Amino acid sequence: MPHPGWAAFSFDGIGTSWEVSTPGPLEARQRRRLLAVVEEYDAAWSRFRTDSIVARAARQPGRFVMPVGAGALGRLYRSLYRLTDGAMTPLVGGSLEQLGYDPAYSLRPRGIPLPAPRWDDVLDWQDAVLTTTAAVVLDVGAAGKGQLADLLAVELRAQGAGEHFIDASGDLLNSGPAPVTVALEHPYDPGRAIGTISLGTGALCASAANRRAWGDGLHHVLDGTTGSPVSTVVATWALAENAMTADALATALFFVPGKALQQDFEFSWLTVFSDGSAAYSAGFKGVLFE
């Protein structure tokens, strides 16, 4: 709970646990609306269910109309695809499946890493309409959880619950002015923190190689140009105005220095490398333990 006395609504969505905190308990009708937002997102974007739109796109090429928000997601991905020279891409799903991160969670590599197809070869993403020229496995995992947090915040505001705090299993969105003290999880030991930060209005999202890891050197942050997991960065955090941006930038930090991303995005960042060193922007100064 971010604040004493607040009420929490917890549920599972898009493969992870969520907690929406509000000053008072949400009514049943409000909860149902939130769950409907989650269901709509999952039905469009989940590659872990056979009836989703992306599951259809994985079976055959075509024209796919995605729900509201897909345009913003596509523009963000396109921008980061350019800034990372193709390393960060929504077309990485096939590479993940190749290494065993498939809908059946086989977690067994099928063979050597497989690069993602080049965006312009297979995908035309115009606002909410995706047109593909080949069967492609889309995976928006790098920004999707953040975007869903933002969509839930929109729904909460529409319900008049403008003051809220959303915890999407470690990706956090704070709508109110009251800051929340947040620990930064140690990349090698989830029982420890490497620092604490005060999160005011905005989002703090993280990515790390210690979770969704299923073997030596096998984890979920893949370089789309090679199909292999990134190995020089082990954990990242990004602070931004909204959760979709913070979520995506946390992944982008695995590929590009924070300073380079700051030329295109207004955000604060912290990157922990596999040699145990850290780099960070001004927003994270004094946050790490010494």
Add this chain to the structure above:
Amino acid sequence: MSFPVRKSVFAGIAGISLVGTVAGCAPSAQSTPAQSTTGASSSAPADGTAGSSSAASGYQDGTYSADGNYVSPNGTETVGVELTLSGGTVSDVSITQHPSNPNTRKFQGEFAGGIAAQIVGKKLDELSVSKVAGSSLTSGGFNQAVEKIKSEAR
């Protein structure tokens, strides 16, 4: 308590395996999945005291070590990882160096020093925080599959 123990061990080994690729210093230096995946996980009890009884309940206290290999521009290198478990958490992690050349020695040395010196951790329950920001907790299906693989690897 068995799950957190195994998880810590797993996370520790997975993290340390990354050293190799840094030491390798080139994208092509990725250690291949097969090299030490199950080897590192399954060969954990090295002191001979934590063998059979650990199968169902996780690892017992003790010091565990395993070697991992990775390919660097200098050929195949070996790095040793030693974990100490006590009371359900990893209380110490150290790198056993097997450097075959000065460059590798430098990289491995920096890493070995790095964990202790630069990324300093404090126990969550000793901190006054209301939230933790970190990489996503994994889904039930994913966790189950990981557990299955680990038990098979044991």
